[in-house]
Amino acid sequence: MSQSSTLRHAAEHDRHLEAHLSAFNAAFAELGLRFRWDMQTLYSLAAIEGERARISAYIDVHHPHLLKAYSSEFLCEAILALKHARLPGDWLAGRVASQGTTRETPAMQAGWEGGWQDTGAGLPALSGA
Numbered sequence: 001m002s003q004s005s006t007l008r009h010a011a012e013h014d015r016h017l018e019a020h021l022s023a024f025n026a027a028f029a030e031l032g033l034r035f036r037w038d039m040q041t042l043y044s045l046a047a048i049e050g051e052r053a054r055i056s057a058y059i060d061v062h063h064p065h066l067l068k069a070y071s072s073e074f075l076c077e078a079i080l081a082l083k084h085a086r087l088p089g090d091w092l093a094g095r096v097a098s099q100g101t102t103r104e105t106p107a108m109q110a111g112w113e114g115g116w117q118d119t120g121a122g123l124p125a126l127s128g129a
Helices: 003-030 039-045 051-062 064-068 072-086 106-110
Strands: none
Touching (some): 003 039, 003 072, 051 064, 051 072, 064 072
8 A cells, every 4th residue: 555545544544533523522412411532432442342332331431320310222322313413324443443552541531521512402411411
């Protein structure tokens, strides 16, 4: 593969990930969930098969308090409905697995760390988010 082809592929890969990251974060904000994913979060979840399973695993580990009020299935469905409204299709793990990192970031360890704002979308926030 030529250098220009490699760079073009890397840029496409980055755009793909940024689009999914943006769609997930917009869904979280619309639901009033006060956490935000970054690229390292995507990389750490890439080993898990399927978007539902990734979201569920993240919530189980980092926001288990939400499971006192909502089922994991409900949360996953709500998040994915909004995420897919912005960007149809699943985020494919193979798109990030090549990055080779599974370490947690400070954002994953501490949950949401700022930058969240109400989107004004008129949707009710989840209680206890």
